Amino acid sequence: MFKDLVSNEKAKKFLQNELKFRREAGTYLFYSVDRELLKKFAKSFAKGLNCSTYEDDFCGVCENCIRIESETHGDLEIIEENGGIKIDQIRELSYKNSINSYEGKSKIYIIRDVEKMRKESGNALLKLIEEPNKGNFFILLSNGLNILPTIKSRSILLNIQAETPEELGVSKFEYDFFLGDSKNIEEYKRTEIIDLKAGASYQEIGKKIKLWLNTGTLLDKAEIYKSIRDFINTKEYLNTVDKIYFVEEIMQSGADRELLKEIINYAVSTIGKNSKNLEKLLELKKMMRSPINMKNFLLIFFSEL
Ligand SMILES: [Zn+2]
Known part of the structure; x- marks a missing residue:
């Protein structure tokens, strides 16, 4: 009703x-x-x-x-x-x-x-x-x-306004982790086995994507999110080679364009207002609509992040 x-x-x-x-x-x-x-x-x-x-x-x-x-x-x-x-x-x-x-x-x-x-x-x-x-x-x-x-x-x-953390019955941290997506949050609440605070290294992103492509579970999707979060948290200490490695891992994981878009979207939303380059990132994000070379795109994107 x-x-x-x-x-x-x-x-x-x-x-x-x-x-x-x-x-x-x-x-x-x-x-x-x-x-x-x-x-x-x-x-x-x-x-x-x-x-x-x-x-x-x-x-x-x-x-x-x-x-x-x-x-x-x-x-x-x-x-x-x-x-x-x-x-x-x-x-x-x-x-x-x-x-x-x-x-x-x-x-x-x-x-x-x-x-x-x-x-x-x-x-x-x-x-x-x-x-x-x-x-x-x-x-x-x-x-x-x-x-x-x-x-x-x-x-x-x-x-239709996105539901608030209070309406969904989760903490702000949990809410932000899933970018306020009601479907994922409801599933997260049902399963109660996902430890959002545990880390996953950015270096493992390829492995995490492959795993999720096999299972399709929220538990494994969360692992991809964690790897992205780890990249964002450590990016200040990463050199160009590390960043290229990260992109290579993503490209060789078998992720399709939809998933690549989701990864970009997750990174932009997570870093949000804290990025000095937010305008530029949003501009880049728009470019994904055109048939560009994804590897080059990701390299530029993750260097700018
Ligand atoms: Zn009825």
């Missing part, structure tokens, strides 16, 4: 108000730095739209609510694609949108990572949301408002 979500009172009120209007179609753009929290809010809103007994709040126990939660509801489609929704997928949605006949139930399309989609996909998506069929709802999720202005202006915007 909305009341079980521990954060974002304003956003919840806003959504409850929207549901009162009983709109017949609509496009929403939810944005937040916390990708999982966005999905949680989108699914809650979807439940609100289709709950059998909705009254100021969805029930969470009817068949519609349960199926939306387990993502097996016939009228819910969640599109998540590495690199953002593709143009073929939008064409498919347009087709579904055109043949969908309205029987009083809402068809809901949750589209994740819209900030990543290419321009042509953006234009196709714009056409789709310009003429939604009765009963069709599009919930676009983005990490920010850096998307096509025409899509923004066609959407009802809602900011």
Whole structure:
């Protein structure tokens, strides 16, 4: 139920108000730095739209609510694609949108990572949301408002604030370690076996990445984070050779581009305001969107850090 979500009172009120209007179609753009929290809010809103007994709040126990939660509801489609929704997928949605006949139930399309989609996909998506069929709802999720202005202006915007350490029930240290990511923090709380204070040498980063690529566990992901933290804490004492070694370790570990981006992001966020070069680092981070040589990029990045 909305009341079980521990954060974002304003956003919840806003959504409850929207549901009162009983709109017949609509496009929403939810944005937040916390990708999982966005999905949680989108699914809650979807439940609100289709709950059998909705009254100021969805029930969470009817068949519609349960199926939306387990993502097996016939009228819910969640599109998540590495690199953002593709143009073929939008064409498919347009087709579904055109043949969908309205029987009083809402068809809901949750589209994740819209900030990543290419321009042509953006234009196709714009056409789709310009003429939604009765009963069709599009919930676009983005990490920010850096998307096509025409899509923004066609959407009802809602900011979802990242949850605070208090809301998530962890210390500031634990919160910062996971960069405030609610999904990781909840898993961390569930498992309770990760010692965040124990160190991991920056020299072991390659080994840690290989391990995580095999297991995919948060425990091993945390080890990668620790190695990055160690690099940041000791960087003053490292010479050029040490830094090259660090980058070599990362490059030879088999990390894909997504993981490299995450490593960069983790380093920038961890060092944050303490860096004299923050502006420059953020500028460099933007460069990762273009098809540059990653090894050269990492060498420059970790020298500047
Ligand atoms: Zn329900």
